[in-house]
Amino acid sequence: MNTRFFCMALAVCLLATASAHGSSMSLARELEDEALSQVSGQDGLAFNLRGFAMGGPLTLTYTSPDEGNPSLWFGNLYLSRSDDLDATFTDPYRLNIYGRPGMADVIELSNPLNANSLLKWQFAADFGVNANGTAFNAGTLILQDLVFQGGGLSITTPADPNVQGVAFGLALHVDIGNLIIRPRGADDISVANPDTVAEQLSISGIHLSGANGGAWALADVTTQPGILNAITENGQSYLHLGIDWSSSPNGAPVGSLVIDNISFKSDVTGNLNLGSSRINTIQLQYLDVKFR
Numbered sequence: 044m045n046t047r048f049f050c051m052a053l054a055v056c057l058l059a060t061a062s063a064h065g066s067s068m069s070l071a072r073e074l075e076d077e078a079l080s081q082v083s084g085q086d087g088l089a090f091n092l093r094g095f096a097m098g099g100p101l102t103l104t105y106t107s108p109d110e111g112n113p114s115l116w117f118g119n120l121y122l123s124r125s126d127d128l129d130a131t132f133t134d135p136y137r138l139n140i141y142g143r144p145g146m147a148d149v150i151e152l153s154n155p156l157n158a159n160s161l162l163k164w165q166f167a168a169d170f171g172v173n174a175n176g177t178a179f180n181a182g183t184l185i186l187q188d189l190v191f192q193g194g195g196l197s198i199t200t201p202a203d204p205n206v207q208g209v210a211f212g213l214a215l216h217v218d219i220g221n222l223i224i225r226p227r228g229a230d231d232i233s234v235a236n237p238d239t240v241a242e243q244l245s246i247s248g249i250h251l252s253g254a255n256g257g258a259w260a261l262a263d264v265t266t267q268p269g270i271l272n273a274i275t276e277n278g279q280s281y282l283h284l285g286i287d288w289s290s291s292p293n294g295a296p297v298g299s300l301v302i303d304n305i306s307f308k309s310d311v312t313g314n315l316n317l318g319s320s321r322i323n324t325i326q327l328q329y330l331d332v333k334f335r
Contacts, residue, residue, distance in 0.1 A: 089135040091155070096123035107335055108280045113174035117184075120168045121232065127161035134158075137195075146202060149212075149264055153195035160218070164189040167232040183229040188220030194258030201270060208272020208283070212264030216257060219249040241310040248303025254324055259298030261327050266291040274333070281333035288329050298325040 102118035127134070137153040155162060166186040172179045194214035201210045221235045224244045231237050235245065253259040262269035267289040274283045289295040305317040 087140070088138040090138070091131050091135040092124055093126055093131060098122070105282070105334070109335055111175065113172070115170070115172055117168040117170045119229075121166065123165045125161060125163045127155075127157070127159055130155070130159065130161075143265060146265070147200045149197050149199045151195060151197045154191040154193055157190060157192045160190050160192070162190065163220075164191075165232070167229060169229065182224060182226035183232070185221070185223040185225065185229070185232050186219060187223070187233075187235060188218075190218040192216045192218070192258075197264040199264055199268075202268070206270065206272070208270050210264060210268045210270055211262060212260065212267075213262045213269060214258040214260040215251055216253070216259065217249070217251045220247065222246040222249060236308070240308070243308050245306050245308065246302060246304075247306075248301070248319075250299075250301040250303075252299055254297040254299050259325075260296040261298070262286045263289070263291070263296070267295060269330075279335075281335060284330070284332045284334070286327060286330040295326045295328050298327075299323055300325060 098119075098121040100118065101120045102116055103120070104114050104116040106112050106114040134155045134157065136155060137151075139151045139153070140148055141151065142148050164186070166189065167183060169180070169183050171181050194216050197212035199210050201208060222245075223235065225240055225242070227240075227242055230240045235247070236243075251259065260267075267287055269286045270283070272283050274281050300320075300322045302320040304319055307315040307317075309315075
């Protein structure tokens with residue numbers, strides 16, 4: 044298309060529109076500072092993923108400052124997600140920034156509602172531990188058909204200025220087709236129980252939600268904040284994960300956990316099927332974990 048012709052045509056259209064609506068445009072007036080000060084806006088971003096997949100020899104390692112520097116590592120990471128083509132733009136991820144009176148602003152990442160359960164994540168990674176002069180290869184961790192439906196993550200700064208780190212809120216509504224640990228290697232990560240796998244732990248049909256069926260708020264960024272930071276006590280440094288007591292008059296939110304089946308497969312000790320498990324109500328009152 045001729046660029047000059049397009050620009051001239053656009054200018055003519057704008058002039059015609061202004062002429063047609065001249066009476067309404069004449070009502071525009073300059074706002075005083077007091078009126079402008081009452082105008083507020085929202086910072087936000089909506090986005091989605093299409094055909095997302097990654098994999099390769101990437102390794103993530105956490106190394107402890109303890110003597111000998113023991114470490115935990117994850118390698119050969121694989122991650123992918125299927126799409127809901129009919130809801131790519133109508134049900135996106137949302138990244139918002141919102142304020143709280145007298146408190147720090149919050150960055151919030153909300154998951155798609157995923158009502159059709161078509162947004163499914165697949166994950167696999169080898170993992171192991173290096174400690175006390177021994178390198179232990181623990182095998183492969185596999186997640187199949189991981190489905191998030193709503194909920195999300197919120198982060199901010201701690202309310203106490205004397206506390207370092209990141210304060211967070213976390214709400215989850217999650218279904219997992221299979222959580223699998225294969226101590227002898229990955230094999231086919233797309234199949235739940237291949238004949239070629241001689242040993243594995245399989246937890247199938249994991250359903251975590253709020254007691255009302257929505258997302259369960261494990262931590263609330265305002266009323267029951269979580270904390271992730273590094274602390275030092277008695278000369279010892281730790282990576283610290285915590286969740287505070289709830290300040291809500293209703294107490295900590297209630298969740299629910301259902302597991303359809305837990306089974307062990309072994310060519311040495313034989314197979315073991317533990318059946319299903321259910322916890323109708325869960326409340327996370329307080330959490331304080333230090334990783335050495």
